Structure formats: C-alpha cells, structure tokens
Amino acid sequence: MHFIWETMTETPVLQIRGLDARYGTSRILQGIDLTVRSEPVAVIGRNGMGKTTLCHAIMGMGPICDGSIRFDGVELVGRPSHQIAKRGISLVPQGRHIFRSLTVEEHLQLVDQRRPRRWTRDRVYQVFPRLAERRQSTGSALSGGEQQMLAVGRALLTNPRLLIMDEPSEGLAPIVVDKLVATLQAVLAEGTALLLIEQNLSVAAAVSERLAVMVVGRIALETSARELLADTDTQQRLLGIGAAAGFAAAGPTDVERPM
Amino acid sequence: MKLFLLATLNGITVAGLYFIVAIGFTLIFGLMRVINLAHGSLYILGAYIGYDVATSTGNWYLGLAAGGVSVALAGLLIQSTLLDRIQGQEMRQSLVAIGLSIVIADLLLARYGGLAYQFDPPAILYGSVPLPIVRAYPTFRLVVVGAAVIVGLVIWLLVYRTRFGIIIRAGVDDRPMLSALGVNVPLVSILVFGLGAGLAGLAGVVGGSALSISPGEDARYLLSSLVVVIVGGMGSLSGTAIGALLIGLAEQIGLAYFPTYSVIVSFVIMAAVLALRPQGLMGRPE
Numbered sequence: 001m002h003f004i005w006e007t008m009t010e011t012p013v014l015q016i017r018g019l020d021a022r023y024g025t026s027r028i029l030q031g032i033d034l035t036v037r038s039e040p041v042a043v044i045g046r047n048g049m050g051k052t053t054l055c056h057a058i059m060g061m062g063p064i065c066d067g068s069i070r071f072d073g074v075e076l077v078g079r080p081s082h083q084i085a086k087r088g089i090s091l092v093p094q095g096r097h098i099f100r101s102l103t104v105e106e107h108l109q110l111v112d113q114r115r116p117r118r119w120t121r122d123r124v125y126q127v128f129p130r131l132a133e134r135r136q137s138t139g140s141a142l143s144g145g146e147q148q149m150l151a152v153g154r155a156l157l158t159n160p161r162l163l164i165m166d167e168p169s170e171g172l173a174p175i176v177v178d179k180l181v182a183t184l185q186a187v188l189a190e191g192t193a194l195l196l197i198e199q200n201l202s203v204a205a206a207v208s209e210r211l212a213v214m215v216v217g218r219i220a221l222e223t224s225a226r227e228l229l230a231d232t233d234t235q236q237r238l239l240g241i242g243a244a245a246g247f248a249a250a251g252p253t254d255v256e257r258p259m
Numbered sequence: 260m261k262l263f264l265l266a267t268l269n270g271i272t273v274a275g276l277y278f279i280v281a282i283g284f285t286l287i288f289g290l291m292r293v294i295n296l297a298h299g300s301l302y303i304l305g306a307y308i309g310y311d312v313a314t315s316t317g318n319w320y321l322g323l324a325a326g327g328v329s330v331a332l333a334g335l336l337i338q339s340t341l342l343d344r345i346q347g348q349e350m351r352q353s354l355v356a357i358g359l360s361i362v363i364a365d366l367l368l369a370r371y372g373g374l375a376y377q378f379d380p381p382a383i384l385y386g387s388v389p390l391p392i393v394r395a396y397p398t399f400r401l402v403v404v405g406a407a408v409i410v411g412l413v414i415w416l417l418v419y420r421t422r423f424g425i426i427i428r429a430g431v432d433d434r435p436m437l438s439a440l441g442v443n444v445p446l447v448s449i450l451v452f453g454l455g456a457g458l459a460g461l462a463g464v465v466g467g468s469a470l471s472i473s474p475g476e477d478a479r480y481l482l483s484s485l486v487v488v489i490v491g492g493m494g495s496l497s498g499t500a501i502g503a504l505l506i507g508l509a510e511q512i513g514l515a516y517f518p519t520y521s522v523i524v525s526f527v528i529m530a531a532v533l534a535l536r537p538q539g540l541m542g543r544p545e
Contacts, residue, residue, distance in 0.1 A: 059439050085441035093439070099432040106425045111440055139432075158441060 011073055012037050013162050013193040014058070019067035021050075021057040028053040028063065030217045036162065040194035042204035042225075045214035046240050051197045052094050054214070055166045058195075059091050060084045071162065090160035094167045094197075096151040100140035104131050107139065107154050117159045118190065124153035127183060145176040152183065162193045169203045181206050201239065205229055213238045265393050266515035267508065272400040274507025275407035276469060277483050279462040281491075281499050282414055283455035284484040289494035290431050291448045293342050294349055296356035298459055299481030300363040305330040305460025306467040306476070307367055310376050319380050319468070327461035334456020338449045346448070360477060368474050375473040378464070403469050407503075410458065415496055427451060431494060486525050490532045492542025501540055 014036040021029035028050045034041070045051055057063050060081040069076040076084050085091075099107060108121045125132035128149040134142060142150065148168060155163060165184075169177045177200075184207050188194055198204040204211060205225035213221040213228075220238055221228075228234060280302055287295045305326035313322025337359065345351045379385075384402050387395040418424040426447055429437045438444050459480075463472070466480075483506060491502025506525050513521030538544050 061435050061439060080443075081435070081438035082441050082443045085439055091439050093436065097433050097436040099429045099436070101428050101432055102425060106428075109422060110425050110429055110442075154440070 010037060012070075013072065014195065015068075015070045016058075017068040017070075019054075019057060019065060019069060021053055021063040021065045023053075023063055028217055029057060032067070032217075032219055034212060034219060036193055036195050038191065038193060039210060040188055040196060040208040041210045041212060042196040042198055042208035043212045043214050043219075044198050044201060044204050044239065046199065049214045050217040051214055052166055053217075055091060055093070055164055055197060058084070058164060059089065085158070088159075088161035090155040090158045090163055092148075092151045092155045092163070092165040092168055094170065096144075096147045098139035098142065098147045098150055101138055103136050103138050104142070104150055105135045107150055108157055111154055111157045113159070119156045119159050121157065124157055127186075128153055144171050145173065148172060148176070148180065152180070156187065156192075160192060162195065163187070164195045164197070166197045167199060168196070169198065169200050177203060201228070201235070261392055262515055263512075265396075266512045268390075268393065268396055268400070269515075270508035270511035271504070272403050272469065272507070273511055274504045275404040276462060276466045277480075277487055277507050278407045278500060278503035279410050279465065280459055280480050281484040281487040281503055282410060282496070283458035283462070285455075285488055285491075285494060285496065285499045286414070286427075286451050286458075287455035289488050289492075289499075290427055291451050292431075293338065293346065293448065293452060294352040294356060295342065295452070295455075296353055296481065297337070297360040297363065298455075298484055299477035299479065300360040301330050301334060301456045301459035302463045302466070302480045303367065303472065303474075303477040304333065304363060305463030306472040307371055307376075307463075308460070309464035310378060310467060310472060313378055313464075319378060319384075322378065323461065323464045326464035327457045330460025330463070331453045331457030333460075335449055335453040337456070338452035342452070343445050343448060346445075360481075364474065364477055371474075373474055375471040376467065377471045378468040380468045397469075399469055403465055406465060410461075411496070411500055414458075418496060423447075483525075486529050489539060490529055492539025495539065495541040495543075498539055498541030 012035045014034075016032055016034040019029055019032040020027065032054065034043070043051055043054065053063055055061075057065050058069055058076065060076065060079055060083075065077045067077065071084070071087055071089060074087065076087075102110070108124060112121055125135075130146060131149055131153060134146055139147065139150070152165075152168070155165075168180060172180070181203060184194070184196075188207070194208070196204060196207055205228070209225050211223055211225055211228055212219050213223070215238055221234070280298070283301075284295070284298050287293050287298065308329050309322040309326030311322075312325035313319050316322070341355055341359065342352055345355065380399055384399050386398050388398050388401065390396050418427060426437065426442055429442075430444055430447060434444055462480075466472075466476075487499060487502035487506050489502075490505060491498030491500070505528060509524040509528055510521060513524040532539060536542075
C-alpha cells in the first residue's frame with residue numbers, strides 16, 4: 001500500500017499537457033496528454049501519426065508548440081534544443097543521425113563530460129564491444145546496427161534522466177533488435193526514465209508495460225502491454241496490425257496533411 | 260628560367276597570402292555555412308587598423324596583433340548581431356553581407372582616401388635573401404609563406420585534434436542533432452566566425468606589408484577566397500591549401516608570360532573544376 005501511494009505522488013519526470021504542435025500551418029499534434037514517471041512508456045502507432053513530431057516537440061527541434069511540456073517540473077516549451085538536452089533529456093533519433101565524418105571515438109568524445117558519472121566511454125565500449133573494434137571508423141562507414149549502437153551509446157554517455165528513443169528497431173535485423181532490447185532493460189534497471197516510440201508492438205511490449213497508442217496526432221488509447229497484446233481487434237483498429245492491414249495502413253501521405 | 264622561377268616564387272607567396280585569407284573563409288563559409296560576402300572587407304579593415312597602430316606605435320608586431328584582434332572582435336559582433344539571425348537564408352545573408360561590405364568600404368575611403376599605403380616591417384623581416392638563379396628575393400615574401408604554413412598547421416590541429424574541432428565538424432554534418440546533444444550551436448558559429456575574421460585581419464596586415472593596401476583590395480580578396488574555396492572544395496582544409504597554391508601559381512605565371520590574359524586564368528581553372536568535379540578537388544559530394 002505504501003509503495004502504491006509513493007508512485008502516485010512522485011513528481012513525474014515528464015508531463016505533457018494539452019500539447020499542440022505544428023509545422024507552418026500543418027497541425028501534427030492535437031491536445032497530447034502524456035506522463036512519464038519512473039517506469040517506461042512506449043508510444044506506438046502507424047507511420048505518419050505524429051510520433052516523431054512528438055519527439056521533436058519535446059526536444060525543441062522545430063515544431064511550433066502550444067501547451068505544456070514539463071521536465072522535472074520545468075517548462076520546456078520555447079526553450080532551445082541545447083538547453084533541453086543540458087537539463088537531462090537525450091534523444092536517439094529516428095534514422096540515428098550519426099555524424100558521418102566523425103569517428104566512433106569522436107562521437108563519444110563529443111558528449112563525454114569527463115566527470116565520474118554512471119556512463120563513461122569505457123562503459124559504452126564494454127556494453128557495445130563492436131563499437132570498440134570500430135573505434136576509428138567514421139560514421140558513414142558503419143553498418144545500420146553499429147550506427148544504432150553508437151546512437152544509443154552517445155545518448156547514454158550524456159547520462160540523461162530521460163531517454164527518448166524514436167523507432168530504434170527500424171531497419172535492424174531481429175538479432176540486433178534482441179540485443180538492443182536487452183541493453184535497454186539493463187539501462188532501465190538503473191533508473192533512467194524512458195519514452196520509447198515504436199511501430200513494432202512486440203519490441204514496445206518487451207521494454208515497456210505502459211503503452212500509449214497514437215492515432216492522427218492524438219493519444220487514442222492508454223493501456224497495458226498485456227491487454228493490447230490480447231486484444232487483436234483494437235490492434236487492428238488502431239495499429240492496422242492483422243490480416244490485410246499491413247498495406248492498407250495509412251501511408252506517409254497522411255502525415256503532413258493539415259487537419 | 261629565371262623568369263619562370265621568379266614567377267613560381269611569387270606564385271607561392273601570393274598563394275600563402277590567399278591561403279591565410281581563404282582558410283578563414285573556409286571556416287566561416289565552407290564549414291559553418293555562413294555566406295560571409297564581407298570577408299574581403301574584414302581583410303582590408305585589418306590592414307588599415309594594423310597600419311594605424313603600427314605607424315603610431317612604430318611597432319609592426321603590435322600592428323599585426325591589433326589587426327587580428329580587432330577584426331576578430333568585429334567578426335564576433337557581425338555574426339552575433341547580423342548574420343546568425345538569418346542563418347540558413349542564403350539570399351538575405353548574402354545581401355546583408357554585401358551591404359555591410361559597401362558600408363565598410365565607404366567608411367574606410369572617407370578615413371584613408373584612395374592612396375595606397377605600405378607598412379614598414381621590422382628590418383629582420385625586410386631586405387632580401389640570396390637565392391640561386393634569381394639571386395635575391397624579398398625576405399618578407401618568404402615570411403608570408405612561413406606564416407601560411409604555421410596558420411595551416413594550427414587550424415588543422417584545432418579542427419582535427421580538439422573537442423572544439425569535433426563540434427565544428429559535427430555541426431557541418433548535422434546541426435539539429437548537435438543541438439540535441441546539448442551543444443549551443445549559435446555560440447559555436449559566433450566563435451568560429453570570430454576566428455575566421457581574425458585570420459582575415461591578420462592577413463590584411465601581412466598582405467599590406469608584402470604588397471600594399473588600397474581601396475578595392477576587399478573585392479579582390481573576397482573573389483580570390485571564393486575561387487580558392489570552390490576549387491579546393493567547401494570546408495576542406497587541404498583543399499584550401501591546394502586551391503590557394505593552384506590559383507596563386509596560375510595568376511603569377513600568367514602575369515609573367517601572358518599578362519593581358521592572366522586575369523582569366525583563375526576563372527578558367529574554376530570553370531574546369533566546376534565542370535569536372537563540382538564538389539571541388541578535395542570536397543566530398545553533397
């Protein structure tokens with residue numbers, strides 16, 4: 001009982017209230033409410049529902065926002081990206097965004113704070129031995145899996161309070177995804193909060209018990225992984241998972257359309 | 260033979276000067292992508308300020324320092340108040356920079372008039388050194404080449420061996436991602452602009468001592484920097500060195516052998532490079 005009371009009153013790490021976000025005149029997000037506490041949250045949804053815009057809105061990377069995004073109680077809307085990052089949020093972006101002319105080692109030097117923290121360069125190399133082998137390779141010479149490891153290592157080395165991952169499993173071989181999930185579980189065990197954006201329900205469910213389903217710029221459903229996995233009707237309705245739905249799913253044309 | 264050797268030596272000297280101006284332009288335009296079409300004005304501003312300080316104190320080294328430092332400060336001011344606000348809007352940035360260069364040129368014309376000025380470098384740097392075949396060559400021109408090599412090495416170390424250099428290169432690849440990792444990118448571009456401007460100011464004093472200072476030099480050095488950076492490849496330090504050497508040599512050898520048509524040589528080289536290798540000799544494809 002005591003435990004439940006504690007989780008109920010703890011200050012949320014991230015609290016989003018009534019968030020609208022737009023690019024020019026295209027409204028992408030409408031009235032998003034989402035709270036991340038110490039347990040991970042996964043936002044799932046089909047392509048073009050506004051998931052990446054949500055990441056960019058939190059990080060201050062472009063969209064014009066109305067509403068409130070509070071991190072540890074501090075309002076983030078209107079702040080520049082680098083200040084948001086300095087407060088302790090780190091993004092593993094969709095497409096990984098590795099700097100193509102920097103070596104693996106330079107990527108880590110870039111974010112290494114050289115203070116004794118939980119994550120150090122040595123630890124990143126321990127967790128991803130492959131990166132240690134590729135230490136002197138430039139970003140453009142890395143494989144997709146290696147780039148993803150580097151994107152995760154780079155994000156962790158900033159020692160964030162909140163890690164945001166945008167479609168980390170995209171384009172990776174299943175065995176690499178398994179390794180990634182195992183790493184994430186280890187990271188979470190140390191108390192880093194996580195907001196995971198995924199299209200892949202099984203990856204989302206493996207990492208997070210709390211799921212939020214996003215449909216055309218809104219949170220359509222907040223549920224638990226167990227419930228959603230058991231409810232194929234809802235899966236098909238909101239995610240387009242199931243027979244014949246794979247190709248019928250809303251394509252990217254739905255993304256940027258003004259609403 | 261003597262003419263060829265002399266033209267080659269002059270070419271290398273001019274290349275050294277072009278390199279010091281263009282390396283600043285490479286940092287500002289090639290790497291940070293700020294369309295600084297006032298770079299030539301920064302050069303000539305450094306030259307005049309350096310001249311005033313050197314003649315009033317009688318110390319050439321003080322003039323050199325004053326030219327570099329004051330133009331670096333001017334650069335910080337220009338980038339933070341004018342150009343960084345419109346970063347990414349090429350046309351506006353070009354127009355603001357051209358407008359600025361016209362204002363600077365007119366102010367300098369009002370203050371210094373249309374005469375050519377020349378510095379008196381310290382005796383140890385002046386005079387001439389004996390060389391085979393050409394017999395004697397002005398010492399200061401060799402000093403220019405040495406200065407270019409030192410500047411090149413220092414900038415190379417900064418860009419490839421320091422964390423600040425990592426930040427500069429990361430910003431070239433992906434600015435939004437760099438910000439999302441906690442780096443204040445506008446501040447970085449202001450500092451880099453200051454550095455590049457300072458090099459232009461320094462080059463102004465060096466160039467004014469090797470040759471002379473007069474109105475119109477601003478356009479000449481802006482043009483040479485543009486050509487050097489385009490031929491060498493945007494943002495490439497080695498490309499800037501190769502571009503400066505190529506353009507300097509072509510210009511001086513052209514002047515020696517076919518003076519009437521020498522002005523077009525640099526542009527023929529630029530056109531050829533753009534046709535055959537649009538990203539520049541050492542540049543990478545976009």
